[in-house]
Amino acid sequence: MAATRIDGADVDNQAQGLLTAIAIGLLIGVVRERHHLGGGPTIAGVRTHAMVAIAAAVAATLDPLVLVAVVLAVGVLALAAYLRTRDTDPGLTGEMALLVTATLAAYAHHNASIAGGLGVIAAALLFAKQPLQRFARDIVSEREVQDGLLLLASAVVILPMLPDTPVDPWGVLVPSKLWRLVVLVMAVGMLGHIALRTVGGRWGLPVAGFFSGFASSTAAVAGFGQRTRDDAALTASAASAALLANLASLLLLVGVLFAVAPALVLASAWPLTAAAVMLALAAAIGLRRQGESPDLPREPEARAFKLSHGILLAVIIAAVLVLSAWLKTIFGEAGAVVTAMxxxxxxxxxxxxxxxxxxxxxxxxxxxxxxxxxxxxxxxxIAKTALAFASGNRRYALHVGAGLLGMALAGAGVTWWVVSV
Structure with missing residues (x-):
C-alpha cells in the first residue's frame, strides 16, 4: 500500500509538472504570437512554444542527456531563425524566448510552482516591450540608472558580506545592521524620487515637502520657511509642506526602528500613530487654507539619493550607540536616553x-x-520649531510649531496611557 501511494504521488507530480510546462509554453507563445499581429514573420508562436515545452518537460523525466540534446536542438533552431530574420528583425528576444520556454518547462518537473511563476514573469516582460523601452530610454536618466545600480550593489553585494556579530566591546555595533540602515535610507530616497518624478508638479509644495522629508525634514523646514519670506502668499502651503516632511520623517523613523527593534515598534504603535495623525491634521489645515496649488520649488536634484547621507547616518548611529552604551555603564539607562535626546x-x-x-x-x-x-x-x-522661526515668517513658524507640538503631546499622552495600562 505504501509503495502504491508513493508511485501515485510521483505520477501526480509528473502530471503537474507537465501541465505547468504546457501552460508556460502556451502563455509565452500567445504573447509572441500577438507581437507579430502588425505583420512580419512569426518565428515561434503558440504551437512552437507549446511543442518546445512538451519536449523539454518529457526530456526532464528521462535521462539528463536527453534533456541536453533537446535544449541544444532548440538552441540550433533559434540560431537558424535568427540568421534568417536578422536583416529585418535584429533582436534576439524571440530566440531567447524559445530557450526560456524549454528551460522553464524542464524545471517544472522539479518545482512546478516556481517554474509557473517565472513563466508568468517572462510573459509579462515580453508583453511589456514598449513600456519597458520607453522607461529605459526616455524616462530614466543616466544618473538615476547609476543610483539604481549603486543601491543594488549595496543591498545585494555589500550587505551579505558584512558580519552579523558585534565588533565592539559593548556588543552594540553590528556592521550588517548598520549597513542595512544605509540601504534603507537609499531605498526610501529612490522611492521618493521616483514618486516625485511620476507625480510631477501637479500637487504643488505639499507633495514636494512629503518626499523631501524622507531625505531631510530639517532641510525641508528651513527651505520652505525661506520661501515664505520671499512670498508670504505661500505661507499656508509651505507650512503644510514642512509638516508633511516631518510626517515622512516620522514614517522613516518607524522603518528604522522596525529594522533594529520590531518589538519596540509594536509597543509604540499607538503613540506613533497618534503623533502621525496630529501632523497630518495640522498639514490638512494649511492645505484647506491655501488657494490654488503653487508651483513646485526649483527642480530637485537629478540624484535619487546621496550615499554620503546614508553613510553619515550610519556613522552617527554608531557613535551614538557607543556613547550611549558607555554612558549607561556610568549613569544607567537615563544616560543612554539623554544622549539620544x-x-x-x-x-x-x-x-x-x-x-x-x-x-x-x-x-x-x-x-x-x-x-x-x-x-x-x-x-x-524644539529644534525644528526654532528653525522655523529662524527661517520663515511668524505665521509659518507658529503653524509649524503648533503641528510639531501637537505631535509631541499626542505621542506623550498616548505613551502615558499605554505604559500605565
Missing part, C-alpha cells in the same frame, strides 16, 4: 536607531525605550 536635536533617525538597538539588546527596558521615543519627538519639536 541630544542627538535628536540634529538627527532624529540616528537617535531612534540607538534607542531601538539598546532596547533590542536589553540595554533599555521596554517602558524606558517607549519614553525615550517620546523624548526624541520632544527634542525634534
Amino acid at each position: 541630544l542627538v535628536a536635536l540634529a538627527e532624529l533617525q540616528a537617535a531612534a536607531a540607538s534607542i531601538g538597538q539598546l532596547s533590542a539588546t536589553g540595554g533599555l527596558s521596554l517602558p524606558h525605550a517607549q519614553w525615550g521615543i517620546v523624548g526624541l519627538l520632544v527634542s525634534s519639536t
Whole structure:
C-alpha cells in the first residue's frame, strides 16, 4: 500500500509538472504570437512554444542527456531563425524566448510552482516591450540608472558580506545592521524620487515637502520657511509642506526602528500613530487654507539619493550607540536616553536607531525605550520649531510649531496611557 501511494504521488507530480510546462509554453507563445499581429514573420508562436515545452518537460523525466540534446536542438533552431530574420528583425528576444520556454518547462518537473511563476514573469516582460523601452530610454536618466545600480550593489553585494556579530566591546555595533540602515535610507530616497518624478508638479509644495522629508525634514523646514519670506502668499502651503516632511520623517523613523527593534515598534504603535495623525491634521489645515496649488520649488536634484547621507547616518548611529552604551555603564539607562535626546536635536533617525538597538539588546527596558521615543519627538519639536522661526515668517513658524507640538503631546499622552495600562 505504501509503495502504491508513493508511485501515485510521483505520477501526480509528473502530471503537474507537465501541465505547468504546457501552460508556460502556451502563455509565452500567445504573447509572441500577438507581437507579430502588425505583420512580419512569426518565428515561434503558440504551437512552437507549446511543442518546445512538451519536449523539454518529457526530456526532464528521462535521462539528463536527453534533456541536453533537446535544449541544444532548440538552441540550433533559434540560431537558424535568427540568421534568417536578422536583416529585418535584429533582436534576439524571440530566440531567447524559445530557450526560456524549454528551460522553464524542464524545471517544472522539479518545482512546478516556481517554474509557473517565472513563466508568468517572462510573459509579462515580453508583453511589456514598449513600456519597458520607453522607461529605459526616455524616462530614466543616466544618473538615476547609476543610483539604481549603486543601491543594488549595496543591498545585494555589500550587505551579505558584512558580519552579523558585534565588533565592539559593548556588543552594540553590528556592521550588517548598520549597513542595512544605509540601504534603507537609499531605498526610501529612490522611492521618493521616483514618486516625485511620476507625480510631477501637479500637487504643488505639499507633495514636494512629503518626499523631501524622507531625505531631510530639517532641510525641508528651513527651505520652505525661506520661501515664505520671499512670498508670504505661500505661507499656508509651505507650512503644510514642512509638516508633511516631518510626517515622512516620522514614517522613516518607524522603518528604522522596525529594522533594529520590531518589538519596540509594536509597543509604540499607538503613540506613533497618534503623533502621525496630529501632523497630518495640522498639514490638512494649511492645505484647506491655501488657494490654488503653487508651483513646485526649483527642480530637485537629478540624484535619487546621496550615499554620503546614508553613510553619515550610519556613522552617527554608531557613535551614538557607543556613547550611549558607555554612558549607561556610568549613569544607567537615563544616560543612554539623554544622549539620544541630544542627538535628536540634529538627527532624529540616528537617535531612534540607538534607542531601538539598546532596547533590542536589553540595554533599555521596554517602558524606558517607549519614553525615550517620546523624548526624541520632544527634542525634534524644539529644534525644528526654532528653525522655523529662524527661517520663515511668524505665521509659518507658529503653524509649524503648533503641528510639531501637537505631535509631541499626542505621542506623550498616548505613551502615558499605554505604559500605565
